[in-house]
Amino acid sequence: MILDLHNHSIVSDDGRAKVENYCQWIRKREIPLDGFVLTEHRQFDDVSDYRALEDEYGILILKASEVETDYGHVLVFGVNDDMRAAYDFTRIDLPLALVLRETERCGGVAVPCHPGRPRVGLFDHFDAKGVVAGVGVIETLNGGSRGEEDARALALAQAHGYRGIGGSDAHIVSQIARCVTRFPREIRDGEGLVESLRAGDFEAVSWK
Amino acid sequence: MSLGYDDVDFGAELPPTAPDVTLATVRRFTAAAGMTFGRFNAHDEARKEGLPGAIVPGIMSQGILVALIHRWAPRAVVRKIDTVFRAPISVDSHPVARGVVTDKNDETRTIEIDLTIQNEAKETRVVGTATVELP
Numbered sequence: 397m398i399l400d401l402h403n404h405s406i407v408s409d410d411g412r413a414k415v416e417n418y419c420q421w422i423r424k425r426e427i428p429l430d431g432f433v434l435t436e437h438r439q440f441d442d443v444s445d446y447r448a449l450e451d452e453y454g455i456l457i458l459k460a461s462e463v464e465t466d467y468g469h470v471l472v473f474g475v476n477d478d479m480r481a482a483y484d485f486t487r488i489d490l491p492l493a494l495v496l497r498e499t500e501r502c503g504g505v506a507v508p509c510h511p512g513r514p515r516v517g518l519f520d521h522f523d524a525k526g527v528v529a530g531v532g533v534i535e536t537l538n539g540g541s542r543g544e545e546d547a548r549a550l551a552l553a554q555a556h557g558y559r560g561i562g563g564s565d566a567h568i569v570s571q572i573a574r575c576v577t578r579f580p581r582e583i584r585d586g587e588g589l590v591e592s593l594r595a596g597d598f599e600a601v602s603w604k
Numbered sequence: 605m606s607l608g609y610d611d612v613d614f615g616a617e618l619p620p621t622a623p624d625v626t627l628a629t630v631r632r633f634t635a636a637a638g639m640t641f642g643r644f645n646a647h648d649e650a651r652k653e654g655l656p657g658a659i660v661p662g663i664m665s666q667g668i669l670v671a672l673i674h675r676w677a678p679r680a681v682v683r684k685i686d687t688v689f690r691a692p693i694s695v696d697s698h699p700v701a702r703g704v705v706t707d708k709n710d711e712t713r714t715i716e717i718d719l720t721i722q723n724e725a726k727e728t729r730v731v732g733t734a735t736v737e738l739p
Contacts, residue, residue: 410688412733417707417716424615542691542727567688568733569706570718604726 397579398601399456399589400432402471402509402535402563403572407444408437410567415446417569419453427573427603431456433473433589435509435563438463438486440475458586461485462509467492467521467528471535471563474504474590492521496530505593507561509535512548519552527556533593536560537600539574546602561593562600574604607677609713609738618676618703618717623668625660630695633664647695658695665693665730669719672701673736680736683714687732698724703734713738 403418404411415434422429432455434441439461446457460473463485470492472479482498483490492508499506511518511534518534536549537560553560562575579598583589592598627647634644639661642649647657670682693699699721707716714737721730 412686414707420614421706540690540728542729543725568718568731569716570704570720571728571731 397430398576400564400576401561402435403432403566407441413569418572421569429573433458433460435460435462435471464488465490465492468517469509471507471509478502492528507533510538512545533559537562537575537602539564559596560600576601616705620700620702621672627695659692668701679739684735691729
């Protein structure tokens with residue numbers, strides 16, 4: 397099963413893509429993508445209901461979040477009420493250690509994204525402030541990466557023993573499915589995604 | 605042929621363009637726009653600001669993207685253009701501007717176009733969308 401684990405819709409302040417247009421694009425271009433995850437910035441989207449689109453297009457649409465920490469941006473999968481009570485998704489200076497610990501405690505998975513990117517990526521902060529324990533998975537392939545950012549992420553993932561996912565980080569329709577994650581098992585919902593991420597059973601794939 | 609709303613399908617690609625961003629052209633633009641900053645008009649001045657060289661002004665990039673739309677559909681009315689400048693476009697480089705139709709609204713006869721400008725390394729440096737009315 398192939399999922400794109402990092403995308404933004406118009407629900408995000410800088411997102412310009414409607415979710416239905418993502419679905420139309422995937423079908424129009426015959427992209428072999430089984431589903432995608434909406435990781436809206438600094439929030440979890442309680443309101444939007446994409447079940448009708450899932451049925452119409454036969455595409456799994458899951459919701460997660462991208463939060464901002466003192467070590468860069470982090471994707472949070474398996475968001476629930478306990479997690480949202482544990483830390484404030486709207487903050488831009490969340491302590492990474494807190495996000496890692498509480499996400500794990502609440503049954504989710506925290507994945508630092510675009511870690512090779514200056515300022516908003518994990519590894520610049522590792523260099524400046526030291527390594528934070530508790531990271532297990534990072535986004536090694538990001539659709540918006542430039543230069544050597546992905547190569548740096550891959551190299552440091554290997555050095556630290558992290559597993560890698562792929563996500564497009566799409567903000568406009570045509571940028572979806574540039575980087576994806578392949579899972580050997582079927583995933584039907586957010587819980588299944590968290591289980592597979594926790595099991596470490598996946599690989600990042602670039603379709604750039 | 606003059607392109608109209610009914611001629612355009614979801615997913616249609618606009619013919620890409622290779623805009624002229626040589627220093628001479630950028631200087632002509634900045635002179636017309638009153639943008640006399642060194643970062644746009646002189647490589648050495650830009651380097652003093654920590655840039656790798658002179659950069660193309662954001663509004664010139666927007667102009668390049670609007671021109672891309674009008675080359676494709678001369679009678680189009682660009683109602684809105686919205687761009688994110690992820691990284692600078694270097695003066696004297698060889699970027700490529702692209703567009704693709706990603707939504708249609710039959711009521712307003714408008715389309716949404718995804719827009720990008722990539723550099724030679726195929727890095728997307730400018731990304732955006734436009735709302736365009738077609739006859």
